[in-house]
Amino acid sequence: MFELMDGFLKNDPISLQKDILHHVEYTVARSRFSFDDFEAYQALSHSVRDRLIERWHDTQQHFKKKDPKRLYFLSLEFLMGRSLSNSVINLGIRDQCAEALSQLGFEYEVLAEQEGDAALGNGGLARLSACQMDSLATLDYPAWGYGLRYQYGLFRQIILDGFQLEQPDYWLNFGNPWEIERVHVSYPVKFYGNVKEDVVNGKKCKVWIPGETVEAVAYDNPIPGYGTRNTINLRLWAAKPSDGYDIESYNTGDYINAIVNRQKAEIISNVLYPDDRSYQGKELRLKQQYFFVSASLQDIIRRFKDVHGNFDDFPDKVALQLNDTHPSISIAELMRVLLDEEHLGWKKSWNIVKQVFSFTTHTVLPEALEKVPVDLFQNVLPRHLEIIYDINYAFMEELKKKIGQDYARLARMSIVEEGATKNIRVANLSIVCSHTVDGVSRAHYELLKTRVFKDFYELWPEKFQYKTNGVTQRRWIVVSNPSLCALISKWLGTDSWIRDIDLLARLREYASNSDLQKEWMMVKKINKMRLAEYIETMSGVKVSLDAMFDVQIKRIHEYKRQLLNILGVIHRYDCIKNMDKNERKKVVPRVCIIGGKAPPGYEIAKKIIKLCHAVAETINNDDDVGDLLKLVFIPDYNVSVAELVIPGSDLSQHISTAGHEASGTGSMKFLMNGCLLLATADGSTNEIIEEIGAENMFIFGAKINEVLTLREQDSTVEAPLHFVRVVRMVREGYFGFKDYFKSLCDTLENGKDFYLLGSDFASYLEAQAAADIAYVDKKKWNEMSILCTAGSARFSSDRTIEDYAEKTWGIKPCKCPF
Ligand code: 26Q
Secondary structure, three states: OOOEEOOEEOOOHHHHHHHHHHHHHHOOOOOOOOOOHHHHHHHHHHHHHHHHHHHHHHHHHHHHHHOOOEEEEEOOOEEEEOOHHHHHHHHOOHHHHHHHHHHOOOOHHHHHOOOOOEEEOOOHHHHHHHHHHHHHHHOOOOEEEEEEOOOEOOOEEEEEOOEEEEEOOOOOOOOOOOOEEEEEEEEEEEEOOEEEEEEEOOEEEEEEEOOEEEEEEEEEEEEEOOOOOOEEEEEEEEEEEOOOOOHHHHHOOOHHHHHHHHHHHHHHHOEOOOOOOOOOOOHHHHHHHHHHHHHHHHHHHHHHHHHOOOHHHHHHHEEEEEEOOOOOHHHHHHHHHHHHHOOOOHHHHHHHHHHHEEEEOOOOOHHHOOEEEHHHHHHHOHHHHHHHHHHHHHHHHHHHHHHOOOHHHHHHHOOEEOOOOOEEEHHHHHHHHOOEEEEOOHHHHHHHHHHHOHHHHHHOHHHEEEOOOOEOHHHHHHHOOHHHHHHHHHHHOOOHHHOOHHHHHHHHHHOOOHHHHHHHHHHHHHHHHHHHHHHHHHHOOOOOOOOEEEEEEOOOOHHHOHHHHHHHHHHHHHHHHOOOHHHHHOOOOEEEEEEOOOOOOOHHHHHHHHHHHHHHHHHHOOOOOHHHEEEEEEOOOOHHHHHHHHHHOOEEEEOOOOOOOOOOOHHHHHHHOOOEEEEEOOOOHHHHHHHHOHHHOEEEOOOHHHHHHHHHHOOOOOOOHHHHHHHHHHHOOOOOOHHHHHHHHHOOOOOOOOOOHHHHHHHHHHHHHHHHHHHHOHHHHHHHHHHHHHOOHHHEHHHHHHHHHHHHHOOOOOOOOO
16 A cells, blocks of 8 residues: 655655555545545555654664664653644645645644644753754754653643633644654663662672562654754653562452552653742652653663663763753662672772763752652652662762862752752753753853852852753744745745754844845745734734734732733833823734633632733723724633644734843744844843844843842832832722732732842833834844844754764764665
């Protein structure tokens, strides 16, 4: 049935069509004469997947033959979004698929929309992992991703009467054609129990007698590179009961209960924890971390041992990347395997461990650093706790030699935090045991050196680096904005920028060209139309395409200051209401769009969502204001919603209190799509300013080094009148729900304005006014917009990954021949 070319599946429309029909009949099991959009999506996906599998096999075969140093990217979160649209682009078969389908009476775009998002992550960190996997594949690096196959991804956000409700995301309900279940790739993972002394080969050693075993089963997700045959693997682990699980119950004859108990093993990979940086020390979370790390290391060591007789070459063949502290228990696990199973002795094991790990932190706040109570550790992973104590002892001894008896500093740097409850400081463990510690932007790196990890920086300055985050232009331009993609390629005379992003800079030459500007504006209009339709379906609000689409989409958090945005909208509304007819003629119409999920237990964040709805209700129903101002909340923000919203935005907001956003990557996606930025000088914004110039952005607010002083002054300095007025409107019930919003208003007044909304308010309004003025001058605005795209090259994850490969991981491309 399948048409082969040189032994490979062919990619012409006729061959694709045959494959689709084959899968309709034999995989989806529907009649080839009658199948619906979803079934067509399934059949198309299976046809694409077949092609991915071929490339996957060839790539793995090639890696095996060449045996290069491999990178293993360990992350508890990957936000992959949809796979079909991304795969057909990276395989270069989008048009062929569209043609094959159209002859069958289906539209490619409609089918692509059938797919739900794979949402196995929370936000920035998780989407970054996905972008980096795309770059690793495209740049031919011999890399693997490892993570957890949660049955429930990030919760779905439902809005009821303006309040956020969370619903489970049972994303596997309709099957997942993008994964390959490997029933034979499974490893036992052990928990609990105790540690005994033993003698092996005449030497004393420790033996862990675990109390529970759970099986980790591999699910492989092929990640295709663009313009290359290389297709790498994202291996996600699912928990299954092991044969040895709860043998006791069988022996006591309680068969039914024994089966019920067995199923409990699966809980480990059931659900993704919503990002709650203050939510720590939960047993299930620790078990998730160890489960995926233990299975991954068994897999990695097995692969290494297939080729190598001893561990001498391990650091030359294996790089282990810790995506934040979440997988850091792998340090103790590798040490345990080398010590207790391979019997290499402490010195040799430690020498290996300290050469293989690199650690990237995504946090700014010291209080957000992960801690695990020692009691919990002792119970779940007793042998690992011992090893961590031993590592800490050696570290403390070494440190004393260097810094003497500075007990305060020793206590701060210790991996073990003493106190009422003793804790393991996972970040300290990660720094001590990694050869490199990376920040995610230059500003973040400066904060790490001077505040968060100051003591460690002074001890080991050479360990600290940064790699400014980046995003993949494949998903964020080619997949999500096909019209812009075509326009860029037309003007550059090539589509090579899709692999070689630096070429984008050549657009600068044409930034003031009126022909390009006209076409640029047309593309924006098409994308705004698509977004306007979506807004109308989701919220019932009709918006004018002439209005400036002003967007803030990201997780809801006080530090990201969606509240500042909403207060700004209230101010705008208040101003319009007080204008006469003539003044109103000068107003630049705005559609303010906010979207994002609040962590389920974060009360204030949830109130911000409700406030947005309450204000929207008032404004959108005020005929007196009409198209001059609209406010809409886009529910259930996720990767595919972002793909729709970003290309249709004119202005986007990245307005965190300076010093709080480690990097921010949303801004980079908007930048690539020619959307102007209204931003504080936080995270990666400073680097964006360097690339495109402050004159092409709307920058406002306190700088990182001013924030601490402002905070001290906050109780003494009076907030500006405009600010006091809009907060009072909320407090006094102008938008209803007076009692409900009281605690929200309390976070802004009486010296409690920790995130400095009051002190930044005036300059925020100025930046907004500057954006209004710029928008009126269409020529100028278009030029700025083109310069945004042209200046976005530095923010491609291709650049980030090449940097990591060279400076942190020491890996080289390993290209699979076509
Ligand atoms: C912690 C404990 C228990 C449960 C969950 C968590 C948890 C989960 C996810 C803590 C943090 C996260 C995610 C953090 C994150 O996304 N950070 C963002 O990372 C981006 C990529 O580097 C940066 O651009 C953002 O600035 C940063 O906020």
